[in-house]
Amino acid sequence: xxxxxxxxxxxxxxxxxxxxxxxxxxxxxxxxxxxxxxxxxxxxxxxxxxxxxxxxxxxxxxxxxxxxxxxxxxxxxxxxxxxxxxxxxxxxxxxxxxxxxxxxxxxxxxxxxxxxxxxxxxxxxxxxxxxxxxxxxxxxxxxxxxxxxxxxxxxxxxxxxxxxxxxxxx
Numbered sequence: 412x413x414x415x416x417x418x419x420x421x422x423x424x425x426x427x428x429x430x431x432x433x434x435x436x437x438x439x440x441x442x443x444x445x446x447x448x449x450x451x452x453x454x455x456x457x458x459x460x461x462x463x464x465x466x467x468x469x470x471x472x473x474x475x476x477x478x479x480x481x482x483x484x485x486x487x488x489x490x491x492x493x494x495x496x497x498x499x500x501x502x503x504x505x506x507x508x509x510x511x512x513x514x515x516x517x518x519x520x521x522x523x524x525x526x527x528x529x530x531x532x533x534x535x536x537x538x539x540x541x542x543x544x545x546x547x548x549x550x551x552x553x554x555x556x557x558x559x560x561x562x563x564x565x566x567x568x569x570x571x572x573x574x575x576x577x578x579x580x581x
Contacts, residue, residue: 434544434545434547435551437449441453444523449548450550459525486505517563521536538553540553
């Protein structure tokens with residue numbers, strides 16, 4: 412492991428000399444992630460992008476890309492755009508990136524099952540704001556708002572999210 416890595420532990424995310432409390436998927440950590448299982452996948456995941464809501468917050472990092480009103484994320488396993496950012500109008504199953512709640516005001520993208528998605532392995536694993544302490548995600552890693560902003564500023568090109576195999580329940 413490198414000093415720039417984010418390492419998930421049972422106590423939280425270890426990154427930049429701190430332990431950041433976080434929530435993970437309701438399906439716990441799994442080695443064999445599947446679409447809809449709610450699990451956070453074990454493995455080494457590169458950070459490949461950052462999105463933010465420019466109508467709500469200042470740019471969290473100079474490389475962050477604004478989320479527009481028509482930005483969506485395809486989660487339709489039967490479509491060629493599966494696990495890709497797409498734009499409305501989009502007639503296939505998708506998730507809105509510009510949400511009414513603040514969960515996606517900052518979205519840090521990992522390379523889980525991307526850019527060439529294997530159907531059924533699960534769509535995007537994001538780092539984003541949590542709903543509340545202890546509330547699980549659908550597989551993402553979620554943080555307190557102020558912590559997510561700090562983490563976003565600390566990420567570097569070589570930063571990876573490490574989810575150790577030893578945390579897996581399967």
